[in-house]
Amino acid sequence: MxxxxxxxxxxxxxxxxxxxxxxxxxxxxxxxxxxxxxxxxxxxxxxxxxxxxxxxxxxxxxxxxxxxxxxxxxxxxxxxxxxxxxxxxxxxxxxxxxxxxxxxxxxxxxxxxxxxxxxxxxxxxxxxxxxxxxxxxxxxxxxxxxxxxxxxxxxxxxxxxxxTPGVLWPNVHNPNSGYRLALLGSIKDTAMDYADVGFFAAKFLIANHAERLADRFGLDEVPPTELELIEAIGRKRGCLGKNNHVDLDRASRILVNEVRTGGLGPLTIESPSTMAWESAQTAAAVAEAEEKAREKDAKRKRRFKAKQKAQRKSREMG
Incomplete structure (x- = not known):
């Protein structure tokens, strides 16, 4: 994100x-x-x-x-x-x-x-x-x-x-960092999608803290996918809408708030080694995007020059 x-x-x-x-x-x-x-x-x-x-x-x-x-x-x-x-x-x-x-x-x-x-x-x-x-x-x-x-x-x-006022930088290039900042409330909730962030939290917690999820939400077994977990939380916490369907937004809000308030116990969501890998991946992605932008700009300039040349030739022939 x-x-x-x-x-x-x-x-x-x-x-x-x-x-x-x-x-x-x-x-x-x-x-x-x-x-x-x-x-x-x-x-x-x-x-x-x-x-x-x-x-x-x-x-x-x-x-x-x-x-x-x-x-x-x-x-x-x-x-x-x-x-x-x-x-x-x-x-x-x-x-x-x-x-x-x-x-x-x-x-x-x-x-x-x-x-x-x-x-x-x-x-x-x-x-x-x-x-x-x-x-x-x-x-x-x-x-x-x-x-x-x-x-x-x-x-x-x-x-x-x-x-000084809290300063967030103009663009968070690492998508996982964007999710983490949103998950812990460092950006306004109006700038995020709760379901999107909830699914990110669900993926991390399933992989690293399944037992805590089971204990906190009274689950006999932690589902293997993010969607299934959010739905299970929604059913446990009464987030049901029309035709008994789970309201994914409401269920996601519950999971996000549990993480923010410490309801799932002490959590560290990133390690130095993981961040070193993510940082390298992000730098490579940013460099690739910048190279594509330069190539696109160069093509635009070439097309513009070719158009100008064609117009001059047309005027000379006219």
């Missing part, structure tokens, strides 16, 4: 981030621990360059603990990057982020450390800021695009935090 959801305030936020970065000592990027790759904005990585970066894997209580540790090790294998996992319930761990920022940047001789906090929509950034500041500063909510403009927050005597 190709996601293209880039509200005007996000374009403005990108320009503001780009203009502010030279005055920033460290970037804090908040990721969803369930989808660390898909919630990592490549546009932000491009803007950040080699600047110090702290990757904060939020909502880690909803992710697989072992897989979260693998992601931390993956991120810390990169130069100038540290990573940590937090939950909204573990406030002491969140507040230790201030000390980690100070250690990464080093002594400033009394000068304030300027940190920028970034992240895609609905990843828990505002909740994190409120805990760091020990007061309600940022507006929170379960829908994307709550923060609309930059704001500065002093979170200690040494660290100033620049909060």
């Amino acid at each position: 190709s996601i293209q959801w880039f509200p005007g305030h996000m374009h403005k936020a990108r320009l503001e981030i780009e203009a502010t970065l030279p005055r920033v000592d460290i970037v804090i990027e908040v990721l969803d621990a369930r989808i660390p790759y898909s919630s990592e904005n490549p546009m932000l990585a491009e803007l950040r360059g080699e600047k110090l970066c702290l990757k904060v894997l939020a909502k880690s209580d909803m992710a697989d603990e072992t897989m979260t540790q693998r992601w931390i090790e993956h991120f810390e294998s990169k130069q100038a990057v540290r990573a940590c996992a937090v939950t909204t319930e573990d406030v002491p761990t969140i507040r230790r982020i201030k000390l980690l920022i100070e250690r990464m940047v080093g002594r400033r001789d009394g000068k304030m450390i300027n940190a920028m906090i970034v992240g895609i929509p609905n990843v828990g950034k505002s909740t994190l800021i409120n805990h760091l500041a020990n007061r309600k500063i940022a507006k929170t909510g379960n829908t994307p695009a709550v923060t609309q403009q930059q704001q500065r927050v002093n979170i200690s005597d040494t660290v100033t935090l620049l909060d």
Whole structure:
């Protein structure tokens, strides 16, 4: 599924981030621990360059603990990057982020450390800021695009935090990443098809967490296909319409909400190795599409030149 959801305030936020970065000592990027790759904005990585970066894997209580540790090790294998996992319930761990920022940047001789906090929509950034500041500063909510403009927050005597709106990039090329972002609510529901996303979730869960599906929905046996699973969930949860047919949209909404709220237990929907493979496949597909676009443009130009030549010849003969 190709996601293209880039509200005007996000374009403005990108320009503001780009203009502010030279005055920033460290970037804090908040990721969803369930989808660390898909919630990592490549546009932000491009803007950040080699600047110090702290990757904060939020909502880690909803992710697989072992897989979260693998992601931390993956991120810390990169130069100038540290990573940590937090939950909204573990406030002491969140507040230790201030000390980690100070250690990464080093002594400033009394000068304030300027940190920028970034992240895609609905990843828990505002909740994190409120805990760091020990007061309600940022507006929170379960829908994307709550923060609309930059704001500065002093979170200690040494660290100033620049909060930015959640920025999703203009086009998510990896179709699986598009599905994952939609599944966990990082794009507005109006920009997605519930049944489409529900079928994606069903395929992943059948392959990896069949026992959880059986327990959660009271199934004697988990069906082998996505359609059969969605129909089974619909029957169990009363999503029946005319002639006793299952309403696939309603049943899909139930499955999507179970994943979002943790009803199926801690889930990590991508691993570093899987993402390395998907990234390579996506890059190859993008390169192929760009080559086809160049060939199409070249043909168009050749046809245009041939038409001009024919018109000149016609005028000369006339």
